[in-house]
Amino acid sequence: MTLTDLKNADTMGDVAAIIRQCRDCPLGESRTNAVPGAGSDQASVLFIGEAPGLKEDQQGVPFVGSAGNLLNTMLDRAGISRENVFITNTIKCRPPNNRDPEQVEIDTCKKYLRSQIAKLNPKLVVTLGRFALEYFFPGERISRVHGAPRQLGDRTYLPLYHPAAALHNPGLRDTLLEDFLTIAKLINPLSVAGGTDSSKSNSVKPRPKQLDLF
Ligand code: SF4
Numbered sequence: 001m002t003l004t005d006l007k008n009a010d011t012m013g014d015v016a017a018i019i020r021q022c023r024d025c026p027l028g029e030s031r032t033n034a035v036p037g038a039g040s041d042q043a044s045v046l047f048i049g050e051a052p053g054l055k056e057d058q059q060g061v062p063f064v065g066s067a068g069n070l071l072n073t074m075l076d077r078a079g080i081s082r083e084n085v086f087i088t089n090t091i092k093c094r095p096p097n098n099r100d101p102e103q104v105e106i107d108t109c110k111k112y113l114r115s116q117i118a119k120l121n122p123k124l125v126v127t128l129g130r131f132a133l134e135y136f137f138p139g140e141r142i143s144r145v146h147g148a149p150r151q152l153g154d155r156t157y158l159p160l161y162h163p164a165a166a167l168h169n170p171g172l173r174d175t176l177l178e179d180f181l182t183i184a185k186l187i188n189p190l191s192v193a194g195g196t197d198s199s200k201s202n203s204v205k206p207r208p209k210q211l212d213l214f
Pocket residue numbers: 019022023024025026027028029034091092093105108109
């Protein structure tokens with residue numbers, strides 16, 4: 001697959017097909033399945049994690065292991081349907097033994113995330129963990145910026161802890177849930193009690209159909 005193939009991709013499905021064939025970095029040789037992402041091609045909200053883990057590698061689907069179960073719980077608590085958002089990772093193939101992605105792997109793979117964002121054009125990007133945060137905001141620390149939305153152009157970014165971090169440190173669960181509830185407020189400002197506070201200045205203006213989605 002070449003960059004020309006990617007440039008000619010018209011849809012999220014086209015990009016996913018290219019990712020599944022990709023061998024552009026060494027992870028292409030060690031993976032079982034590439035994991036392009038899953039969800040609605042019309043989603044206004046994009047979640048970006050770190051990298052596939054063991055179960056994701058086996059199934060070719062993102063967030064299906066224990067961290068995925070916690071993600072599902074958090075989405076449910078926030079009243080967000082997983083089918084109506086799109087979920088992917090910073091890199092699309094599992095690093096051996098779930099080690100951290102290497103910079104060359106991130107750099108080689110970033111063309112796919114860039115293409116997915118261009119195709120989806122989400123109003124809200126939720127980064128899960130430090131690698132996705134680093135992709136957009138190099139040098140930021142997740143412990144300092146989590147839960148605080150920021151606006152770049154007409155897109156809102158919300159950095160969150162990765163659900164796996166809350167599995168390893170149960171003390172982060174309440175923090176993660178609180179930050180997930182912020183997503184619901186950003187998606188539908190009308191759901192915020194009071195309705196006129198200045199903290200909503202970064203709120204995402206929902207597309208009309210989003211009101212049906214959530
Ligand atoms: S991690 Fe990305 S660049 Fe590397 S083989 Fe997988 S899809 Fe290709």
